[in-house]
Structure formats: C-alpha cells, structure tokens
Amino acid sequence: MAASTQTAQQVQELADDKYKYGFVTDIESETAPKGLNEDTVRFISAKKNEPEWLLAWRLKAFRHWLTMAEPTWAKVGFPEIDYQDSYYYSAPKGSDDGPKSLEDIDPELLATYEKLGIPLREQEFLAGVAVDAVFDSVSVATTFKSKLEEVGVIFCPISEALEKCPDLVKKYLGTVVPYTDNKHATLNSAVFTDGSFVYIPPGVRCPMELSTYFRINAKNTGQFERTLIIADKESYVSYLEGCTAPMRDENQLHAAVVELVALDDAEIKYSTVQNWYPGDENGKGGIYNFVTKRGACRGRNSKISWTQVETGSAITWKYPSCILQGDNSVGEFYSIAITNNCQQADTGTKMIHLGRNTTSKIISKGISAGRANQTYRGLVRMSPKAEGARNFTQCDSLLIGNECGAHTVPYIESKNKTAIVEHEATTSTISEDQMFYLRQRGIPPEAAVALVVNGFCREVLQQLPMEFAVEAQKLVGISLEGSVG
C-alpha cells in the first residue's frame, strides 16, 4: 500500500544516522608491535610495571585462548577475525607514568574530550560526577580523586590500583569472570590494557556518580579494558560508562570485561551509554563490541542493577549478568538496544539465582530500523537452593520499517518448585496513525519517531542517573534520525 511504503521510506531517511563522534585525534602514540603472541602479552605487562602474578595470569589466559573456539551461538554474522592484523597496545606518547595532573595532559587530548562533551577540567564538568578517561589503551585523566579519597573511595585506573592496593585487585580480579570464561573474555584477560578500578569501603555511600569514558582513537587497535568494582558491606555506588570511536572503514575489536562484586547489603548501579561507531549505512566499518559483564551479589541483601543504552557498534555481543548468591539479593537488567542500517546486536542477560528469596527483573526494549537485526537472549536459572526466588522478564521490540528484524530467545531453567518465573514479550511498530497524529500537531517526522521511541524506552531511561538521562534521550533520537544534529 502506498502509505506504508512512504512511511518506510521516510523512516529510512531518518534512520541514516550521522555519527558526530567520528573524528580522529592527531596525536603521536606509542604502540606494541602488530600481532598477538606471548611477547605482546609481556610487552603490555612490562609497560604497566605489573607484578609477577599478573603476568603469570595473563600468560595462562593467553595459552588457554589459543585452544578456544569463537562462540557461535549468537545470531550475528561477520568474517573471521584476523587477530594478527591488529595492535594490542596504543597509548598517547608520554603517558607512560600514568595519568598526571591536568596541566600535563596533551592539549589535543583535552580538546578531544571537550569535543565529545566530556570536559576534563573539573570546574567545567557536571558537579557531582567523577570521570576516568580512557584513551585507547591508557587512562589519561581521573577527576575528583582527592574528594573521593576523603571518604575512602578508591577510583583510579586499574593499572594504578595494582600499585596502590594490589591485594584488593588480586583478591577479586577474575573471580566473577574467570579467565577461561569465553574466547573474548579470555583474550581480554591476556591483553587487557586499562580500565577503571573502584572500591567502596564498608558503610560508604559514594558521594558522586563515578564515570568512565572510553575512546578508541588509534587505527587497527583493539580496546581491551577491564573494569573491577567492589562494593563492600552496606555501601552504594552508581557508575556510568560511555564510549565512542572515530569513523573508520575497517572493523575494530572491543573486547572488554567488567566484574562487579557486591558484599552484604551493598548496592551497585552500573549504567552504560554505548555509542561506538556503528559503521556506515552499508555496513562498512564499525566496532565489534564483544563484552563480558557480570556482577556477583555475594552478600545477603545485596543488589546489582545494570542499565544499558546500546546505540552504537557494528556488532554488539553482550550479556550483563547477575549471579545472585547471597540470600535476598536482587539483580536487575534494564536495556535499550537500538540497531539501524546494518547493525547487529545479540544482547540480553543472565540471572543466575543461587540464594534463597533472590529476585531479578529484566526489562528489555529493542528497537530495530533499516536492515538491522537484533536478538534478545536471556537466561533465567533457578538453582535447587533458590527457595522462593522470583524473576520477572519483559521484552518489548519495536520495528521501524519492514526490512529489519527482532528476535526474542528466553531460556528458563528452573530446578526449584517454589521459584516463580514470569515472562512477557511484545512486538510493535510505529503505526501510520501515530505518525500522522504527531505530524498533524506540527511535529516533523524525525522528531515524531524520536518521541515515539523515547516513549517506548521510558521505563529504562528512567533508570539512568539524571545527569545522563537527557543525554541518552537525545542519543536515542539521534541514532534514528540523521537530520537532527
């Protein structure tokens, strides 16, 4: 019918995303020799002055990695990755000694972050948000450090944590995501470069939002950051991660690992706004975002809440999960995934209920436009001891145009009769009625689509820290629009 073709076409026009973060910073960098072997691993470890145990761990991971096959169960397709054709370490020249005071940072770098909307000069940044900025393989700045130290919060690059509090790192690193977990996580264990470390001492409510901003700049470089967050008893922290990369024709690999540990009565709220370069409208270029994120609710009454807004990347492969070990612990997963043009996403979560009366909630909103394909893949497992455990899952898909796809794959394994698992799923489109109604009120098509999509995502957007909700709302619009800039 004429009407629907026209709407599809309209939406297609809107769907041609203009990626405004696609610039390249011209900065001299120091890189490891191309390719991947034990020497690469040793190079990275030496660069970071790491203790012996960590090098040994990395090498163990590397050797294991050589024996592993690529995970194949996800519904994504891409040519085989040539791991030898990439650089595994790239750092702006002169960053050897880790982040220093802002005066010492290359002005080019400061300008880059400003352009990205992340000014690193504290007085200019949103009050109440501390930022760790990771540029390619190293952290270039961490703000508000002293203020956090006053209350005993440690927030620094993981390489710095290895000097400051090696015992904490050693105690927790790899305990949530073991180095054998999956091929991408294993690679990360071998070659991870930087990432953030957070420790919240017992009884402390972290006085500000913590945030890490990841930026891939160098060509042919993978980014392998590793984040470790530990919330000690009765503590609370809210953490946000953002990411962008330049527009490049070749695909770049981003294989990160995030481990969260919440002890008794502790709460971690982890939010992600992922806007890696998605490739062009024909699927050329873009980031392969193969990320392993997992949180362990080790303590009683602990809580881990994942919120993600995934708008970028050529391929997203990501399942932020919760292991609900402590009795009464709570896991939450709120997700918005937007795929457009040729983007592919296979994302979801795993809620592993081990303790009694553990509860989990999954709210997933998938939006697909253009020729994009996405899958929600979720596992809810009730173990035999998960007496009285409960899960509620809601998966909603919104299709824009008729060439895109959305799939929902919920796995439920229940080994406890008292556990309750509920699953609801819907698929909808932006109807012509809605488009006409909004346009009749004077709202142009691209703004109308953004409005409907934002409405569709509302439940998840509400979960984001206020400072970022507005930004994310705009991003949701932009990633579907193209004309709004």
Added chain:
Amino acid sequence: MSKKKAKKMLEIKNLHVSVDGTEILKGLDLSVNPGEMHAIMGPNGSGKSTLSHVIAGRDGYEITGGRIIFQGEDLTGMAPEVRAAKGIFLAFQYPVEIPGVANTTFLKEALNAIRRFKGEGELDAMQFVKMMRAKTKELGISDDMLKRAVNVGFSGGEKKRNEVLQMAVLNPTLAILDETDSGLDIDALKIVAEGVNKLRSPQRSMLIITHYQRLLDYIVPDKVHVLAHGKIQRTGGKELALELEEKGYAEFDEAAA
C-alpha cells in the same frame, strides 16, 4: 467585513479522492469564509473523515482530481506538519495512543515545533506550564491527565476533551472537529462546546463533523452540509440538521440511485 475583501479560508473544488483504487470523494466542493462555522453531516462511510484527513495531508490518499486551497495557497503536496504549522488543526475521530510519552511533553513538543516554524521563540518550561494551567482549568482537565501518556487508558470522553485542549493550545486558524461530540456525556458536551465557542473568532473557521444535531444546539453553525456518495448533496442552515434528524439520509440515496 472590512473594505478589503478577505481571502477565503478554505476552498475545495471538484475534489476526487481514492483509497486503494476505490473512489471515495467524487467531486466535492466546499467553500468556507474566515470566521465561519460549518457543520458536515452524512451517513457512516460517506467520506467525512476521509475529507478531514485529506485536508490535513495524510499519506495514503490518492487525489485524482480537484484542488484544496487554504488561505489562497494550494495545499497539494504539502507535508502534514507544514499544514499544521500554517494553522490547520484536526481533532481526531479516534485519537491515537502514544505509550510512554507524557501528554505535556507531547503538547510542548507540538507547540514549540509550530512556534519554531513560524520563527517565534520556543516557550520555556515555566511559560508553558503557566499557559497550560489556564487552558486545562477552562476545559476541566486534571493535572493527572497531563502527566499520563498521550491518550493511553483515557476514556472516550477524556480523549475528546484532550483533543479540544490541544486545539486550545495550538490555536489554529482552521479547526476540523471530527465527531468530537461522539461519546461525550451531557456535561462534557457542554464543556467541549464552551471550549469551541471560546475559540470562535472572525479570523478562525471551523468544520464540525457530527452525527447529532444536539451539538449544534450549543455550537450554532453558519451552514450545514450533507455529505453523501462522495459529494456535498445539500447545504442549508441549522434547520437542515433538524430535518436530517427526523428523516435520515434516505432521500440522498434516491438522489444517487
């Protein structure tokens, strides 16, 4: 009338419209002057909503002949949002739900889009709230209804009142009300009619599509048209509505046969 002869508000000439190859409007003529209120009546399926959609520029209708002139300008090919910005408003027979979008957010977005188009500055949050407060009070619309998602879970009557609220906020030059009276209880009907009457002005025209002459007791039209078989079959004054109520539309079937 001033000495300068005012332009026609709306002039439709020999309009032919098809949907999916079926002709629905078959040479419709209609002429509305500024400040006039016209009622359009006619049997179910005669094309009243089709006419309103075509004036507002909805996709999916094929205009096979004729023209629609609004304030001297041919509307052919003009996007719906541009028509809206130029002052055309349609109160929908079936208002559409927009889940998750608060009614106020929607209204503010609409108002500011139109203001931007006209080169007027956007209203800030404070100005907007202040203006809304006055309008909602007049129409008996609760704050709760403003916070809720657009039309989601609204009762039939609430939806219609919400349409009139939007009209009051957007302040159109030509308002088309498609069965805004259907589904309203007596009190709501009075409130809506008052709201509409308040908007009556020498610069504004209205097309009121209705099945009930009851509404026309409150909103007295300058003209009443009968739309049947794709054409305006008869035009008269308020008394025509009374006559239709009594006799129905049988007469027009014979005329067409």
